[in-house]
Amino acid sequence: MSESTDLRPPIPANSAIEKLSYQAMSGNWFEYPIVVHPHHTDYGGVVWHGTYLAWMEEARVTSLKSIGIDFADLVAMGCDLPVVEVSIRYHRALKMGESAIVKTRTIDMEGVRIIWEYEIESVDRSIVYLTGMVTLVAVDREKGKIMRQLPATVRDALVKMRE
Template sequence: MQKNLIHTIEQEVKFSEVDSLGIVWHGHYVRYFEDGREAFGKKYNLKYLDYYAHGYVVPVVNIQCDYKQVVRYGDRIIIETIYVPCEPAKINFKYRLLNPVTGELIVTGSTTQVFLSKDKFTLQLTNPDFFTDWKVAQGLI
């Protein structure tokens, strides 16, 4: 049985994130996913600068987002970020955005990132040693 690594943060919807109808513009949910990944990285010692220090960048190559509820300026949201373990040299996350008052599901989504060398942007086909070490430290392998 694999261990789930989950991290949640709560934040308020800013005025700059809403459209002329007063609801969050759909593209900002991608940023919420990014906020979740950054907070996850801080908690689990897997920050973007760590990848970079080991010679990699990790671009998002796939993103999926399903909208369930409307969110408005001033609302609060919970961003739940779930690491999805896998053997290939990629990083998968799932996301759930929730209303902290009602618990209603607002959005679900996922992202996939790959390892590219920071200098030549060549694709890494096997897990970098530091990432394998991170998985071991987290009890994932």
């Protein structure tokens, strides 16, 4: 793991999210603010469905970093966490210029499987745009095989995150 202690708050993308920051919240949710830019949308200004997956991954990786797990360090140690299952329900479309919060948390760990839950909601919490779940599995990068157990540092950090 990296010994980096960079605890600087994130720089907001625009004034619409100035008061937001990456943070763990009640119910063990981690919150990741996003703003819909033109490249996130189709020609009608509606967010393309694959963009939501990218935001979910950004939130998950940032969440791990917030508890001391830098994904690049994890990969350098020989462990990867590929997605093996995704379930998404689109409730309402986000549009260009809108801001939202991607919420994520781990809801279960079964051996080397880590199940994450997601909600994307409006900044004022009145609209749910998406709910979803993603399952990751720890894989030994060198052997290309599923690991027998999570690296202890990852397992311990995830357990602490759920407390």
